[in-house]
Amino acid sequence: xxxxxxxxxxxxxxxxxxxxxxxxxxxxxxxxxxxxxxxxxxxxxxxxxxxxxxxxxxxxxxxxxxxxxxxxxxxxxxxxxxxxxxxxxxxxxxxxxxxxxxxxxxxxxxxxxxxxxxxxxxxxxxxxxxxxxxxxxxxxxxxxxxxxxxxxxxxxxxxxxxxxxxxxxxxxxxxxxxxxxxxxxxxxxxxxxxxxxxxxxxxxxxxxxxxxxxxxxxxxxxxxxxxxxxxxxxxxxxxxxxxxxxxxxxxxxxxxxxxxxxxxxxxxxxxxxxxxxxxxxxxxxxxxxxxxxxxxxxxxxxxxxxxxxxxxxxxxxxxxxxxxxxxxxxxxxxxxxxxxx
Amino acid sequence: xxxxxxxxxxxxxxxxxxxxxxxxxxxxxxxxxxxxxxxxxxxxxxxxxxxxxxxxxxxxxxxxxxxxxxxxxxxxxxxxxxxxxxxxxxxxxxxxxxxxxxxxxxxxxxxxxxxxxxxxxxxxxxxxxxxxxxxxxxxxxxxxxxxxxxxxxxxxxxxxxxxxxxxxxxxxxxxxxxxxxxxxxxxxxxxxxxxxxxxxxxxxxxxxxxxxxxxxxxxxxxxxxxxxxxxxxxxxxxxxxxxxxxxxxxxxxxxxxxxxxxxxxxxxxxxxxxxxxxxxxxxxxxxxxxxxxxxxxxxxxxxxxxxxxxxxxxxxxxxxxxxxxxxxxxxxxxxxxxxxx
Numbered sequence: 001x002x003x004x005x006x007x008x009x010x011x012x013x014x015x016x017x018x019x020x021x022x023x024x025x026x027x028x029x030x031x032x033x034x035x036x037x038x039x040x041x042x043x044x045x046x047x048x049x050x051x052x053x054x055x056x057x058x059x060x061x062x063x064x065x066x067x068x069x070x071x072x073x074x075x076x077x078x079x080x081x082x083x084x085x086x087x088x089x090x091x092x093x094x095x096x097x098x099x100x101x102x103x104x105x106x107x108x109x110x111x112x113x114x115x116x117x118x119x120x121x122x123x124x125x126x127x128x129x130x131x132x133x134x135x136x137x138x139x140x141x142x143x144x145x146x147x148x149x150x151x152x153x154x155x156x157x158x159x160x161x162x163x164x165x166x167x168x169x170x171x172x173x174x175x176x177x178x179x180x181x182x183x184x185x186x187x188x189x190x191x192x193x194x195x196x197x198x199x200x201x202x203x204x205x206x207x208x209x210x211x212x213x214x215x216x217x218x219x220x221x222x223x224x225x226x227x228x229x230x231x232x233x234x235x236x237x238x239x240x241x242x243x244x245x246x247x248x249x250x251x252x253x254x255x256x257x258x259x260x261x262x263x264x265x266x267x268x269x270x271x272x273x274x275x276x277x278x279x280x281x282x283x284x285x286x287x288x289x290x291x292x293x294x295x296x297x298x299x300x301x302x303x304x305x306x307x308x309x310x311x312x313x314x315x316x317x318x319x320x321x322x323x324x325x326x327x328x329x330x331x332x333x334x335x336x337x338x339x340x341x
Numbered sequence: 342x343x344x345x346x347x348x349x350x351x352x353x354x355x356x357x358x359x360x361x362x363x364x365x366x367x368x369x370x371x372x373x374x375x376x377x378x379x380x381x382x383x384x385x386x387x388x389x390x391x392x393x394x395x396x397x398x399x400x401x402x403x404x405x406x407x408x409x410x411x412x413x414x415x416x417x418x419x420x421x422x423x424x425x426x427x428x429x430x431x432x433x434x435x436x437x438x439x440x441x442x443x444x445x446x447x448x449x450x451x452x453x454x455x456x457x458x459x460x461x462x463x464x465x466x467x468x469x470x471x472x473x474x475x476x477x478x479x480x481x482x483x484x485x486x487x488x489x490x491x492x493x494x495x496x497x498x499x500x501x502x503x504x505x506x507x508x509x510x511x512x513x514x515x516x517x518x519x520x521x522x523x524x525x526x527x528x529x530x531x532x533x534x535x536x537x538x539x540x541x542x543x544x545x546x547x548x549x550x551x552x553x554x555x556x557x558x559x560x561x562x563x564x565x566x567x568x569x570x571x572x573x574x575x576x577x578x579x580x581x582x583x584x585x586x587x588x589x590x591x592x593x594x595x596x597x598x599x600x601x602x603x604x605x606x607x608x609x610x611x612x613x614x615x616x617x618x619x620x621x622x623x624x625x626x627x628x629x630x631x632x633x634x635x636x637x638x639x640x641x642x643x644x645x646x647x648x649x650x651x652x653x654x655x656x657x658x659x660x661x662x663x664x665x666x667x668x669x670x671x672x673x674x675x676x677x678x679x680x681x682x
Contacts, residue, residue: 272615
């Protein structure tokens with residue numbers, strides 16, 4: 001099998017910012033697109049390495065350079081290929097995710113089945129996705145909410161001193177939408193429970209994601225009790241081994257391919273979460289339809305999905321994720337069902 | 342898809358007895374064999390319902406009668422088929438397991454891939470299986486051990502007052518073999534730690550399975566510490582939801598298809614176990630090569646396997662599980678790779 005990769009510059013429709021990363025607002029984003037070729041078929045994968053998980057485009061490319069000779073000749077040999085990658089490059093899950101996704105796409109194309117069907121999932125079970133509104137001035141947030149009129153569920157980035165002003169602007173523009181908030185660990189432990197209880201009540205929140213920083217979980221029992229809505233772990237739950245400790249602390253986990261290392265790892269996390277009585281959200285980074293399309297294959301297993309990364313792009317180089325107004329439609333094309341525009 | 346089933350009488354090479362079931366020794370066994378037909382392909386499944394999990398041939402057949410009309414027309418729609426079965430017949434995992442196995446066999450045949458390959462497993466990782474020696478008089482046990490000369494690993498059924506005499510007979514006949522013991526919950530909580538520590542040391546045990554009854558786990562922390570070998574949950578861990586509570590109490594879980602409800606459920610348990618830091622054994626009932634062949638597909642994910650049910654039979658109606666002397670060879674035939682003799 002032949003592995004190739006290239007960097008791709010993407011442009012966002014709006015600048016995007018979240019609470020945990022204090023960087024200048026960005027309106028572009030680079031991802032790594034990979035292909036694995038085998039017997040005339042091409043599997044696509046995508047890596048979205050992020051600095052707050054200590055990964056970069058450079059570090060992911062360094063993995064690809066060493067992996068290229070390790071892929072062998074059997075695209076179905078998922079574990080035989082991926083297990084050694086985890087042993088050698090375990091700190092680079094975004095890169096491994098790209099390989100895992102490309103192998104799933106390729107294997108699906110070889111047996112002429114969509115990934116979701118090959119894995120036995122029920123595509124009719126796909127929940128509606130939320131649409132994410134990044135941190136911004138309340139007036140800009142209000143404008144974004146109006147532009148997102150088609151989406152019945154919004155996920156609002158919070159985690160700063162402007163939370164109340166932002167949510168007031170959101171509710172003003174969208175009095176009846178389902179609202180989720182994601183603090184990206186931006187709430188301090190001392191005020192998190194008060195803030196969660198207040199915001200959940202006043203702004204009728206469906207759920208709260210990652211209120212405090214990973215490891216700072218002491219406030220969560222009181223926060224969960226007082227907020228009265230599900231509390232979802234994101235940064236606190238990266239890998240399967242993080243799942244058991246989330247039980248009793250969080251109500252659910254947010255599973256992202258680029259964070260955990262691909263479809264196989266995501267499945268392990270989902271199964272571990274269900275066994276522990278935890279709910280499951282499938283989330284994403286800002287990614288093209290390749291990365292989002294891969295995550296969408298798992299949507300039938302989720303309680304909530306937040307798969308809008310491709311919708312934030314002005315220039316997604318791929319297409320194939322159907323649906324509108326929050327509905328994602330898994331198509332019947334082999335593999336991921338994603339094609340270049 | 343057309344579901345059919347029939348009872349099959351099997352004969353054991355030796356009468357078989359375990360500690361938790363005080364019944365007359367049996368030298369025969371009935372299982373249910375099922376087929377699911379679709380477009381000229383036939384998928385085989387098998388149910389081994391057991392009374393100590395409150396199931397029977399009758400109760401499993403009653404499920405099949407009601408399921409026959411619920412299968413639909415898409416053998417890949419595993420979750421869409423199985424989820425409603427769990428909702429309606431959740432107390433009959435052996436019956437659901439047979440359906441799950443037959444669907445896996447069928448889907449593999451339709452895409453012309455062995456189940457292990459379709460699921461991405463590395464067949465070269467399959468551990469050696471143990472060969473089980475049932476409860477019996479020490480002299481008979483000794484004779485069975487001599488007859489099992491080809492097998493490098495034995496699993497000895499214990500859990501009665503004769504444990505010491507049995508293990509002495511085993512060690513006399515097999516001084517150097519790897520020995521596991523399975524008490525099937527036969528040790529009382531008051532004596533379990535002493536007994537485990539003594540037997541593990543004197544007879545050099547590799548592991549101890551289910552020393553005390555399910556729910557009677559108070560003795561296990563001391564037992565684990567003093568035995569110095571892994572302690573494996575079997576009856577204490579039936580379903581995915583049982584896995585998290587095994588962490589910190591046991592070292593590993595024994596996953597059996599007929600106990601948990603099939604390949605899909607087994608995978609969920611394995612992933613949950615790994616996330617919780619638990620080891621994994623794949624075990625079986627007394628079953629034909631259909632049931633054992635299905636469990637063998639998961640063997641590459643296990644630390645230990647105990648897949649000898651078909652080897653205990655005098656008249657296995659199927660063949661296809663290759664290997665000898667404890668080695669199971671996963672073949673390259675589509676589906677389970679099992680055919681009628």
